[in-house]
Amino acid sequence: MSTIPACPQCGMENTYPDGSQFVCADCGHEWSALAAVSSEDNAARIVRDANGNLLSDGDAVVLVKDLKVKGSSTTLKQGTKIKSIRIVDGDHEVDCKMDGGSFMLKACYLKKA
Ligand SMILES: [Zn+2]
Numbered sequence: 001m002s003t004i005p006a007c008p009q010c011g012m013e014n015t016y017p018d019g020s021q022f023v024c025a026d027c028g029h030e031w032s033a034l035a036a037v038s039s040e041d042n043a044a045r046i047v048r049d050a051n052g053n054l055l056s057d058g059d060a061v062v063l064v065k066d067l068k069v070k071g072s073s074t075t076l077k078q079g080t081k082i083k084s085i086r087i088v089d090g091d092h093e094v095d096c097k098m099d100g101g102s103f104m105l106k107a108c109y110l111k112k113a
Contacts, residue, residue: 047093047107055094058084060113067109074100081113 006013007024014025023030047055050064060083067076076098086095092104 045087045089045093047087049107049111050109051111053112055085055087055107055110055112057086061085061094061096061110062113063105063109064111065109067105069100069103076100076103076105082110085110 004013004015004017004022007015007022007027007029008031009024009029010027012024012026015022016025017023017033018030020033021030022033049055049061055061060081062082063076063078063080066078068074069076080098082096082098084096087093088095088104090104091106093107094105094110096103096105
């Protein structure tokens with residue numbers, strides 16, 4: 001968090017943080033600091049499914065094996081379809097929302113639907 005990105009609107013570097021946002025002093029554009037950080041990470045991050053296909057935000061995937069959810073008695077069944085995934089940082093690269101809640105999954109247990 002040491003560098004502040006240039007304004008995505010006008011490209012000027014005269015920007016400053018304001019809470020969880022950045023503000024551009026030149027054009028007045030405001031944008032979310034969190035979104036800026038995660039979209040940069042996504043650009044650099046390459047996540048592949050069990051078949052080696054690239055996964056990206058919004059992809060639909062299917063579980064290729066039963067997965068026990070850590071810290072709960074829930075098991076996500078093989079063949080479960082997940083509509084819209086989100087690629088995130090960390091050991092479990094895929095963030096998704098299902099009926100049972102929000103889960104972090106490993107891309108190697110998924111395949112693109
Ligand atoms: Zn600007």
